[in-house]
Amino acid sequence: MTQARTSVTIEDVAARAGVSRSAVSKVMRDAYGVSDAMRAKVETAIAELAYRPRVSARAMRGATYTLGIEIPTIKNPFFTQVISGAAAALEGTRYQLIIAPAGPHHDRGPQAIQVLADRQVDGIVAVSTAVDPEWLEDLSAATPIVMLGRHDASRNYDTVVNDDALGARMAVRHLYDLGHRDIAHVTIDPLWENHLPIGPHAVRARSYRETMAELGLADRTRVVYVPQEGGIDDAALALLGTPDRPTAVFAGHDEIALGVLNSVARLGLTTSDVSVVGYDDSDVGAHPMVALTSINQSGTRMGEIVVRLLLERIAGREEPVHEVITPTLMARRTTVPLASGDGRQLQAHDLPTQNK
Amino acid sequence: MTQARTSVTIEDVAARAGVSRSAVSKVMRDAYGVSDAMRAKVETAIAELAYRPRVSARAMRGATYTLGIEIPTIKNPFFTQVISGAAAALEGTRYQLIIAPAGPHHDRGPQAIQVLADRQVDGIVAVSTAVDPEWLEDLSAATPIVMLGRHDASRNYDTVVNDDALGARMAVRHLYDLGHRDIAHVTIDPLWENHLPIGPHAVRARSYRETMAELGLADRTRVVYVPQEGGIDDAALALLGTPDRPTAVFAGHDEIALGVLNSVARLGLTTSDVSVVGYDDSDVGAHPMVALTSINQSGTRMGEIVVRLLLERIAGREEPVHEVITPTLMARRTTVPLASGDGRQLQAHDLPTQNK
DNA sequence: TTGACGATGTGGAGCGTTCTACAAGAAGGT
DNA sequence: ACCTTCTTGTAGAACGCTCCACATCGTCAA
CATH class of the missing domain: 3.40.50.2300 (Response regulator)
Structure with a gap:
């Protein structure tokens, strides 16, 4: 019953539905020019074969629908708050979040960001501020980036900070x-x-x-x-x-x-x-x-905002946005x-x- | 100076070094049949161009050098302990870790695991136990998997649990x-x-x-x-x-x-x-x-073990391993x-x- | 001298998608 | 009846890498 060797590809779906590869692709991206009849055929074929498009193949031409978030360390609960907020904001979209911790030594911020870039994510949230500005400019020219906690203002990336x-x-x-x-x-x-x-x-x-x-x-x-x-x-x-x-x-x-x-x-x-x-x-x-007693800067909300800005960037926004959140004292x-x-x-x- | 449009590919490196594409590939994978002279040429070219191989392109034929870990929620500190341990165990290897939290509703275990599989990771660590056994068998036939906290024994995947x-x-x-x-x-x-x-x-x-x-x-x-x-x-x-x-x-x-x-x-x-x-x-x-007062099951150590087992699987081990850790009482x-x-x-x- | 063989490099066929052209009809306007 | 335009589908060229098969060139034993 199950294909033991190689997993099911778009080609298999096309064969099953009796249409061309391109047709299946169109249905999945819901592109223009698909009749209801074809959509139905293709969708049943997809369901029957339990077909999953491969992200890596997709990445070669189109989008990966993956957002990457880099954090200095997973041990600091503030960052996990941010992640929770970001994940919640992504709920219901077709985007997925992958997390790259900079590792036990924390001096790996740029390295962790690079790891995400290597994976062709559609956008990056970076928390480590210790990043060479020039490198950042280069990177942000290729991939939408939002920096969290960085108190500067660049034309190429958005920032979210608390005051x-x-x-x-x-x-x-x-x-x-x-x-x-x-x-x-x-x-x-x-x-x-x-x-x-x-x-x-x-x-x-x-x-x-x-x-x-x-x-x-x-x-x-x-x-x-x-x-x-x-x-x-x-x-x-x-x-x-x-x-x-x-x-x-x-x-x-x-x-x-x-x-x-x-x-x-x-x-x-x-x-x-x-x-x-x-x-x-x-x-x-x-x-x-x-x-x-502590100062609340609402990591969860920051996570949500960061994702919103990133999705806007991916959707085409050009002008940079720099959000500032007002902290509150919890006595x-x-x-x-x-x-x-x-x-x-x-x-x-x-x-x-x-x-x- | 910087290539604005598309980033630097293996072709650019080959041109710069005056060798063929295949030669560059060989050097990167350090495959058989590379002279010292060529290695040197290629390596300088890579450095000069700051070349980074694209993981997605690589995934189409070879390995991604990426391990995925699925956790029910990032909010539970036990899981972040596991992640820390896993990340530490990966230090020094060429593998990278990506994390997929099952999301705020936690009922998304299989979905989060699927997300990792879609990304062609070389191996998966899964913590959610609420996974259909049949589906798990299928998946583990295609990708090495280690399950954390699952008290059963399958031929196809390893497990790590505490008692x-x-x-x-x-x-x-x-x-x-x-x-x-x-x-x-x-x-x-x-x-x-x-x-x-x-x-x-x-x-x-x-x-x-x-x-x-x-x-x-x-x-x-x-x-x-x-x-x-x-x-x-x-x-x-x-x-x-x-x-x-x-x-x-x-x-x-x-x-x-x-x-x-x-x-x-x-x-x-x-x-x-x-x-x-x-x-x-x-x-x-x-x-x-x-x-x-609590029972210690050493998440960090579990993370390390889990990664070790996964790397062994990737390296070719066939027989399943099931590790059991003895917990201790911290009064x-x-x-x-x-x-x-x-x-x-x-x-x-x-x-x-x-x-x- | 002649094979045999080892070492080194190249060619080129994929991998599974997306997406631009374009073909073939159908529909509509005159 | 003929030309345009719209709709629906297909072909096929990328994308950036890996890796098998092969060509070339020495080297060495017989």
Whole structure:
């Protein structure tokens, strides 16, 4: 019954339906010039043979109906939010999403994007900002591209960002309003963004400095860099283990914030000793047992927007679009008034030994 | 300088190097019959032109060097662990990983797998177990496949599972040893696994029942189903809101466990009222602020194994392999002795209002 | 000297689609 | 009745690669 060797091709369908190859192709692309009779014949043949057009063959001439999304790491829940949003926006279209994570070392952004381009996707969403602008221009000339989190404006690609400067300002002001003055910023090593001033973390860091200065706290400014994966704890312990530790920390993203909270617990401190604000408002942080104060930039919505822009580009739009989303502050329990004393008691003494 | 229109092909490289198309192809595949001189010429030409072979063209005759992995949802961190492991195992090989999430409705497992097959991947890792066996046989005849979490044994595909029966037993016994007798099981709607008895959650549920019976608790057996996404809270609140609520819950996976903990907090209870065990040992649960007791099945390691098996298959292995991993119990703070009274005080009164 | 053989390079036939021409009728206008 | 135009279908040339079959040229043993 089943063709063992090679799978069923358009030729088989044509033979079965008693029409030409081109006719079948026309039906599938619903091109002009197909009678109802033929459409019916072909469609039954397709169904009977369970025919699936091969994307790779199709790619040689037409479209692949595949969109690619590149993300720095699948471990950061913010990016999975973006993916969910993107996938939801694609529901009902004939487009499919494939995901390329830049890999454990994260310095593979361009490589991962290239992987997608090699596969002839019809459009690319890229999240890694550490990409050579010139290379990007070349690439975007050939394939529609939307960059997420890139604070620049090119004619050739669209961008979707949240207002990172505003988000950082909100975080710092929130802490200030609670009475904090020694506010440190813990963020990822700028190497990850290739020292590009247009990456989200660079913008947040800059805004942190500016806001501190505005508040007359320029001399209390303190920025600590942590490696992207692992090693957050070491840096946080070093920061918080000293006598002149800050009373509050603004973390570059939620994962870092959780690492900082981890260290707070490990040092036998509580959030009334050190308040913590994150960025991204991930599900983990939102859980009542964590209740992390964070800046919400709605990854899901960003994913939806990004896909919409990409589909517009594919449909022919030429003029670039640059969307900016306004973040919101989610105040929860990891930020408490300075010296109020009602922070949560973290039971550092019974930390599990198996905890990796 | 840059070719505006169509990108650089193997023909361009051949022209530049002054050799034939076939010669360039040989060099790239490092096939037999290439002199050092020619290799050098071709390689410089490739570099100078920044040539990238098109995967789709290649797919028409040879391999795509692409592995596809299908997962039910990207939101469950266990699956992202698997992906990380798989990606790490591919590091250094010429293979690339593409990911196809089954989408927000999860009932699209076969569809997502088909998407990968349409793209002519060299091998497929599939996690959704709700797949028609017959269809799977057909597919595995054409493409190497490894199934993750499927408790059956076919000649045509390999499987990697953890011992779910053992894991569930460990969870229940752990609670039993702490003095609990009213132990409920909260798990996903069996519809998600198409009522297949070979899915991990079905096995866990069965083992839960068996273990309860062994312990003489057959009449205390209570299984509650929750929808896969959202709605966990409702089901948990219904379960815990009654006077005869269980003193302990064994959750089908960590996400559910977190939902249960959420409800525990919302009802003004603590873990000394209701102990909770999860499954998967996700990063979230392991965080000291959550400290969820869970069963670890090492998704990362499973991802590595899965890739290894797939590469072996591609390399020509015919005999099926079925790997079973032994899970381990990670005892943390969400399980406490019955009526001990030292459970953690969850501050239900100040739950954030913005919490989604 | 003459085969035989190994090493190296090229020619060219696919692979499964799409899509531009074009052919053959049918329909409509004068 | 004749010419145009529209509709419906088919032929066949790409697309960019792989890989089998073959040509060519040395080298070496007999």
